[in-house]
Structures are given as C-alpha cells and as structure tokens.
Amino acid sequence: MDLAEEVAMTAVNMWSEATFVAAVGDAVWAPSIHNSQPWRFRRTSDGIDVLVDRRRGLPVCDPDGRAARVSCGAAAYNLRLALAVAGAPAAWTAGTGDALVHLVPGSRRPATPLERSLHRQILRRHTNRSPFADVRVEPGIMVQLAEAAGDEGGWLHLVDGVPALETVALLTRKADAQLRADPAYVAELRQWTLVADDDVQGIGRHACGAAPHDAELMTRRDFGGPAQEVTRDPTPHPVIAVLGFHGEYRVHDVQSGMVLQRVLLRAADLGLASAMYSQPVEVPAVREQLRLALHRAYAPQLVLRFGYAPTTCYTNRRPVEDVID
Structure with missing residues (x-):
C-alpha cells in the first residue's frame, strides 16, 4: 500500500458515514447572509470537501461571492469542532474548484475542554435581532x-x-x-x-x-x-x-x-x-x-x-x- 492509499484508508476508518453525517448536521448551523446557506459537503477518498453552492448566491448584495465564502468558512469551523469532539479531528487546507476547504484526518486525540464548550454552543448560537439590554459588558x-x-x-x-x-x-x-x-x-x-x-x-x-x-x-x-x-x-x-x-x-x-x-x-x-x-x-x-x-x-x-x-x-x-x- 502506497502513502496515498494509506492516507485514504485512514480517512475512511476515522470518519464513518455516521460521523460524517453528524458533523455536517452541526456544520449547517453556521450563519449565512439572509440565511441563504450557500454550502455543500462531499466525502472524498482522503477527506471531506466544503463547497460553495453557487445556486444559492445573492447576486445583488454579494456579487463576487465574498459573503458566501465567509459563510462556508464558518460552516467548516463547525465541521472541524464536531469532528474534534467525535475524537477524530481534522486538519484543513484550501480546496480547489468549488471546494473552498478540504479536511484531512489529524491524529486521534480527545477533544479539549474548550472544543467541547464551543461545540455545545453550535445549536444555541443565533443572530439576535431584538433590543439589547443596558448592561455593561466587562x-x-x-x-x-x-x-x-x-x-x-x-x-x-x-x-x-x-x-x-x-x-x-x-x-x-x-x-x-x-x-x-x-x-x-x-x-x-x-x-x-x-x-x-x-x-x-x-x-x-x-x-x-x-x-x-x-x-x-x-x-x-x-x-x-x-x-x-x-x-x-x-x-x-x-x-x-x-x-x-x-x-x-x-x-x-x-x-x-x-x-x-x-x-x-x-x-x-x-x-x-x-x-x-x-x-x-x-x-x-x-x-x-x-x-x-x-x-x-x-x-x-x-x-x-x-x-x-x-x-x-x-x-x-x-x-x-x-x-x-
């Protein structure tokens, strides 16, 4: 088995279908302009791609896709957190084509307390459009x-x-x-x-x-x-x-x-x-x-x-x- 095959096998072993689907379930709770959700996710032979979904672009307020790329980056961060909490963390590189981010397996390790704390906030975080209280932020x-x-x-x-x-x-x-x-x-x-x-x-x-x-x-x-x-x-x-x-x-x-x-x-x-x-x-x-x-x-x-x-x-x-x- 050559190095490329070994890396691919490691990815398959670390990220089962259930782990991948659960991580994507967390990734989609990232923010996006107008809640347009301009992302897609794809398993590859050696990892996971986060792709921009150009069909969900906003041509008037986001003509060059900058906001969509920011949103995909936020989704990729959720994905990274979810994989880390699953005990199968990822390293990332820039993707190619429509793939903005490519995740590959990192070394197995327990999630840190901070990773667990942040992961718990994924479903709690939301954009608040109500009036803020007159309470000082330290x-x-x-x-x-x-x-x-x-x-x-x-x-x-x-x-x-x-x-x-x-x-x-x-x-x-x-x-x-x-x-x-x-x-x-x-x-x-x-x-x-x-x-x-x-x-x-x-x-x-x-x-x-x-x-x-x-x-x-x-x-x-x-x-x-x-x-x-x-x-x-x-x-x-x-x-x-x-x-x-x-x-x-x-x-x-x-x-x-x-x-x-x-x-x-x-x-x-x-x-x-x-x-x-x-x-x-x-x-x-x-x-x-x-x-x-x-x-x-x-x-x-x-x-x-x-x-x-x-x-x-x-x-x-x-x-x-x-x-x-």
Missing part, C-alpha cells in the same frame, strides 16, 4: 473574544470611544441607505425574508426582529418586521467590534468565516448575545472608509455587536441530506 470578556479571533489568525477590533462608535454607526447607516435605494437589492432581500416560520431557508417572520427606526444608533437591516414600541436603543453605548483577517485573497474570506464562527461561539459560551451588520462591507466605497477609520491594513469583513438580550426565534436549516453531495 472589558475582560471582550479581551477573550479578541483572543478567540487571534487564535484563528484573524483580528477583532473593539470600537472604543464615542467618536469611533459614531463613525462606524454613520458608515453603517450610509451603506444601508445606499443598498435600500437599489430596487434590485430590495427585491432580493424580500425574496429571502418574511418566509413561513417552518421554511428551511431565509428569515421567517418570528426571526426577523422589529423594523429598524431612525433613532437607532446602529442601523439594522430591514427584514420587514413590525414597528417597534421602543423607538430608541436602550443601550446608549453599545459594544461594537469589527472583524477581519490579515489578507484579502479569496482563501482569506474563508478563513474569516472560521474566525467569525469561533468568536460567535465563544461569545455564546460567555453568555453574550450577538448581532451582525454586513451593510458596511457590502458597499465597496464604505468598506474602504471603514478600513481607513480603523487604521487597518486589510478590509474588514463584518461589524458585530455584543451584549445581553433575550433569546429570540432561531432561523431554520435545510435537512442534512439536501447539502451532501
């Missing part, structure tokens, strides 16, 4: 989130101080207004929102949150929800951070997704709610303004909010059999 918690980003090779920039916060809020509002001025963007958004609550894709009525209002500091995307009774943010100084990676090639988008998911799971593990604002990175000119405002060498991938909020309705996911090649 600085030490944000340090831990920044460390989580760094452990995956990325960065998490805490937006510190009122002037910086107002700048990020202004850029978010500016980008959101530009996007909403495009009828094609609005039509695409409506295609994926206000779907039935039992639909396996898109943003259902119970998960869309209330409609945004002009008094909000951080402008949320309008998913068509009902008007709010409270017309101001209860938190005068929300905890806002910007996530990115040290690079701007396509593989770095995938790695940014791994960074994102690790940060989101760590936040959930620490008891935090999280919300995402992708509008500023969907408009190229605004994304560049945000990069300059942060004094970063590379463009940001996502604006995040952390804090405390009640659990809201989760979005659904497609059945595992629908995402496996």
